[in-house]
Amino acid sequence: MSSEPGPLLALDLTGTFAFGLNGALTAVRAARLDVVGVVVLGMITALGGGFVRDVLIDSLPPATLLDWRYYTLAAAGGLIAFALSRHLRRLEPAITVLDAVGLSTFAVIGASKALDAGLGVAPAMLLGVVTAVGGGTIRDTLVRQVPTVLRSDLYAIPALVGAALTVAAIEAGLYGLPAALAAATVCFLIRVLGLRLRLNAPEPPETRPSGGRKRGRE
Known part of the structure; x- marks a missing residue:
């Protein structure tokens, strides 16, 4: 069973x-x-x-296979989506908010577990992001879509911020449930505000609209 504190575990399962x-x-x-x-x-x-995280830090079998609640909830979500996909479309804003909860808690827990495994600051931050976005990236690849994390949508950046705050708290000796929840909250707010305000990560200059630039003489 998971050893995470109660509130963080509840968010993780959600x-x-x-x-x-x-x-x-x-x-x-x-x-x-x-x-x-x-x-x-x-x-x-x-x-x-x-x-992916647990394989990279040599923590086998993966933690989510040792706690029946994780794979049961994941399968239940898939079954509900299959059975009620038409009806769930009207609930997509709420589902997106819950998805942001998952992104936030996965980034925090992933980073902390990577540090516990003896990795340095930068690898721990990276594995926090991998924990948060890795599953969606594999899914998108299997259905032949450009992964969400590679688009301009603010997705990886909030996860990176949450992982970085987690690593900073641990390195400063301040990590605990309040710090973990604070890091997850910051990640969540960045993700939700990005969706609400339609904020995007920077794109290459050549992909941006020209803004109606006038043609010069030939």
Whole structure:
């Protein structure tokens, strides 16, 4: 069973369910899959980042396979998305908020576990991001989409901020439940405000609109 503090564990489990639900809905929209395909992609979204992290830090078997609640909630999210995909479209804003909860807690827990495994500051931050976005990246690759983390949408940046704050708190000897929740909250707010205000990460200059620049003489 997970050793995370109660509130952080509750957020982690909520995020796992939301990732399974949102990942399966993405699979429904992106490809014509049967129930097995939808549920598998939902579970990959929810659990894939943690799998990658645990393999890289040699923590086997992966933590989410040792606690039945994680894979059960991930599978339940996938099944609900498969059965109720039409009805859930009107609830997408709420599902997106829950997805942001998952992104935030996964980034914090991933970074802290990487430091516990003896990794340095930069690798721990990287694995915090991998934990948060890895499952969705694998899912998008399987359905032949450009992964969300590689688009201009603010997704990896909030995870990186949450992981960085977690690492900073641990290195300063201040890490505990309040610090973990604070780091997760900052990540969550950046993600939600980015969606609300339609903020994007910087794009290469040549991909931006020209702004109606007038043509010069030939």
